Amino acid sequence: MSGQKIRRGGKSVRKAAAAQNKSRQVRAAKARTGSVLDTVMAIQPFSESQLHSIFLAVILGLAAVLIWMVASFAGLPAMARDQMAQLSHQAGFELHNVNVRGTNHLNELKVYQIALADRDQAMPFVDLDATRDRLLQLSWVEDARVSRQLPDTLVIDVVERKPIAVLAKPDKLVLIDMTGRELERIAPERAKGKLVLSGPGAGQQVAALTALLDAAPALKPQIRSAEWIGNRRWNLTFKTGQVLALPEGEKPSAKALTTFAQLDGRNRLLGGKAVAFDMRATDRIYFRMPSRVDAIEQSGTAPRPLASASPAPPAPKTAQKEDN
Numbered sequence: 662m663s664g665q666k667i668r669r670g671g672k673s674v675r676k677a678a679a680a681q682n683k684s685r686q687v688r689a690a691k692a693r694t695g696s697v698l699d700t701v702m703a704i705q706p707f708s709e710s711q712l713h714s715i716f717l718a719v720i721l722g723l724a725a726v727l728i729w730m731v732a733s734f735a736g737l738p739a740m741a742r743d744q745m746a747q748l749s750h751q752a753g754f755e756l757h758n759v760n761v762r763g764t765n766h767l768n769e770l771k772v773y774q775i776a777l778a779d780r781d782q783a784m785p786f787v788d789l790d791a792t793r794d795r796l797l798q799l800s801w802v803e804d805a806r807v808s809r810q811l812p813d814t815l816v817i818d819v820v821e822r823k824p825i826a827v828l829a830k831p832d833k834l835v836l837i838d839m840t841g842r843e844l845e846r847i848a849p850e851r852a853k854g855k856l857v858l859s860g861p862g863a864g865q866q867v868a869a870l871t872a873l874l875d876a877a878p879a880l881k882p883q884i885r886s887a888e889w890i891g892n893r894r895w896n897l898t899f900k901t902g903q904v905l906a907l908p909e910g911e912k913p914s915a916k917a918l919t920t921f922a923q924l925d926g927r928n929r930l931l932g933g934k935a936v937a938f939d940m941r942a943t944d945r946i947y948f949r950m951p952s953r954v955d956a957i958e959q960s961g962t963a964p965r966p967l968a969s970a971s972p973a974p975p976a977p978k979t980a981q982k983e984d985n
Contacts, residue, residue: 756782756815763819766845767801775799776807776815784809792817800844825867827852829859829886841865860889869911870895876915877922883931894941903930904937913943921946 759776761769775795779787789807796805796817804820822838827847834852836844841864858864866889873895874881880899888896894909897918905921907914917940924946925931930938937949 755784755813756780756787757813758815760810760814760816761819762817763821765821766824767799767819767821771799772796772817772819776817784811784813787815800842803838824855825871826856826858828864829857837864837867839867839871841867856884857886858889859886862892863887863889873907873911873915873918877918880918880922880925899931901932903935906937906939906941908941908943 756777756779759773761772761776764772776792778795779792787809789809792815793805793807796802796807796819801821802819803822806818808816808818810816822842822844824836824844825839826837828835828837828841828843833846834849834857835846837858838844843864858867858870870887874884883899883901884897885900886898888898890896895907895914897905897907899905905918907917921930921938921940934950935948936951939947939949
């Protein structure tokens, strides 16, 4: 026999075929993965440079958070805060501008004074909630929204209160809203054409008075002022100077005002000879003529009825009101 050597351990035909098949599968998987990534990159709206900027910002943000956490665990939050503030200043993220929106009556200078109290402060450390709380203390501000507009602007959206009437106080006139909140002191000239309220506690009755006047919308624009009497009822003064005394209670006063509107529509009471109308009685209306000068509220006893206030009444008689 010849001296030919037989090599053992070599790859069989089956093993070689399996290895080649596996290589083909790996190459196919890589091709599919690459095509999916290419498709995703083609669909997304950012350019490659924008993606780099976004990833960089995310990395820097995570690094800042990590620095803060490490410093906090080490008992050095002040140092971490200072470091973050320094980084923000270097990047231009500090408060320089204020954008105020939604103001009409409010003096914007007061808003700027509040917002710029944190001027040159690093934007991440501007306390938005504290700024909003200070804004809500302004009389005209009903609500406010404070937000950051990076890199250096604070945006303030203001919802103002709506003036509904003028409150006459012993030494001044002030605008008030539906809740009775005093908004601003005004001169008598600015009060012209506005409903003027007077009497102790009148400011807290604005909503109730508004509901009362809504019961007679035809009379509403003719009313010049309303006086809250004894913390229980209203005297209404019309632009003609005539006074209407209403009874106590929400429903009785609304019914009386509606009845007066009907009487005025039929008999033209406003602009007539009577200077005052007393409807505190449930079924009568009393007229006060110019010859009488005593006030309605100070009448000590019930006066003599001069006309009926029942539905569809005849034309009321005009006569002087008598006092006992």
